[in-house]
Amino acid sequence: MKRTITIILPALLFVFSMAFIDDAEKIDESVVVNVTNISNLDMPDNIKSILDKSCMGCHNNESKSTKGKMKLNFDKFNDGKYSKGKQIAKLNAIVKTLAKGKMPPKKFIAKNPDRALSADDTKALSDWAKAQASALAGE
Amino acid sequence: MSKKKRLFWYSFFGIFILMQVYPATQPEVIQDNPNDLLITSKVPDNIALMLKTACYDCHSNETIYPWYSYIAPVKWLVNRDTREGREELNFSDWATMSKMDQATALSDISDEVLEGEMPMEIYPIMHAEAKLSDEDRQAIADWADELTEALFD
Numbered sequence: 001m002k003r004t005i006t007i008i009l010p011a012l013l014f015v016f017s018m019a020f021i022d023d024a025e026k027i028d029e030s031v032v033v034n035v036t037n038i039s040n041l042d043m044p045d046n047i048k049s050i051l052d053k054s055c056m057g058c059h060n061n062e063s064k065s066t067k068g069k070m071k072l073n074f075d076k077f078n079d080g081k082y083s084k085g086k087q088i089a090k091l092n093a094i095v096k097t098l099a100k101g102k103m104p105p106k107k108f109i110a111k112n113p114d115r116a117l118s119a120d121d122t123k124a125l126s127d128w129a130k131a132q133a134s135a136l137a138g139e
Numbered sequence: 140m141s142k143k144k145r146l147f148w149y150s151f152f153g154i155f156i157l158m159q160v161y162p163a164t165q166p167e168v169i170q171d172n173p174n175d176l177l178i179t180s181k182v183p184d185n186i187a188l189m190l191k192t193a194c195y196d197c198h199s200n201e202t203i204y205p206w207y208s209y210i211a212p213v214k215w216l217v218n219r220d221t222r223e224g225r226e227e228l229n230f231s232d233w234a235t236m237s238k239m240d241q242a243t244a245l246s247d248i249s250d251e252v253l254e255g256e257m258p259m260e261i262y263p264i265m266h267a268e269a270k271l272s273d274e275d276r277q278a279i280a281d282w283a284d285e286l287t288e289a290l291f292d
Contacts, residue, residue: 070254085287089246092239133239137291 041077041087042135047128050121054104057115084136091133098126158211165214166221169200169231176233186282190230193258193269197224200231205265220259242287249283252276 043051051074058068061075072090076082082090097103098117109116117125140148172178177187196202197220208217228244236244251257253276263270271279 066254067256070250070256083284083288085242085289085291086246086284088239088291089242089287092243093246096240096243137239 041132044128046124050117050125054115054117054121057108088133088136091129091136094129095126095133098122098129161211163211163214163218164222165204165208165218166202166225167200168202168204172200172231174232174234175199176230179234180286183282186279189271189275189279192266193262193271195230196262196266197221198228198230200225200229207265216261238290242290245283245287245290249280249287252283253280 055072056074057063058065059072059074060069061073063069063073072093073081077087077090104115104117176182177190182190202221204217207213228247233241248257252271255276258269258271
């Protein structure tokens with residue numbers, strides 16, 4: 001009886017604590033991909049270099065972060081996989097995610113401090129995404 | 140019962156009682172939501188039913204709290220998931236959202252339902268009716284994708 005409890009109780013506590021922990025994301029920092037081939041969006045050089053530095057490691061077809069590329073995949077802007085509505089939705093998601101300070105992930109930045117977004121980077125990227133979304137939406 | 144055993148059970152129930160009185164805030168239930176998606180948009184019946192049974196407990200103001208959601212520690216989990224779910228997307232506020240935010244929400248619905256990220260794995264354990272088949276998931280994604288395009292036609 002006592003033994004059962006000493007096993008079951010910690011096990012239950014463990015299960016509950018797991019439910020309160022956000023699942024860690026797999027991020028492969030070694031992958032560096034360039035966005036230079038994205039032609040569907042109007043992309044100035046400064047935006048291109050910001051994306052290459054801080055975003056493209058995960059948000060492309062070859063990414064090992066399944067969640068990262070499911071949430072946003074820049075290759076799909078170019079190969080027709082993102083319809084117009086989807087492109088607008090994703091660009092607006094960039095604006096919202098940046099506003100919340102959720103990207104790039106803290107863990108990724110801890111390992112790759114040089115890939116962090118400066119306040120200026122964030123503003124430039126956000127303004128660009130907003131403008132692209134509005135242009136696509138015809139606003 | 141030995142002294143040790145008794146001490147164990149007393150402390151076990153003591154902690155359990157303490158957990159129950161520990162303050163917790165349950166997200167409020169509101170039944171009248173004039174801006175709700177299902178009221179303001181024409182959603183096919185089969186999709187509306189799935190949204191109601193698989194999503195609305197966390198993603199609307201019409202949460203149906205089961206009896207065990209009043210008992211800690213489950214209470215804490217349900218309260219947190221409902222609060223965070225509504226913050227992320229609240230179907231009760233649909234008509235107040237901008238067109239672009241609606242598009243982003245629909246895009247997330249399509250991606251996450253198709254990838255099996257939503258509903259959260261823990262949810263159908265106690266809500267069997269919220270289990271979605273692959274066909275269900277595809278139907279929701281198709282509906283969401285179609286509506287996303289229609290927003291910008």
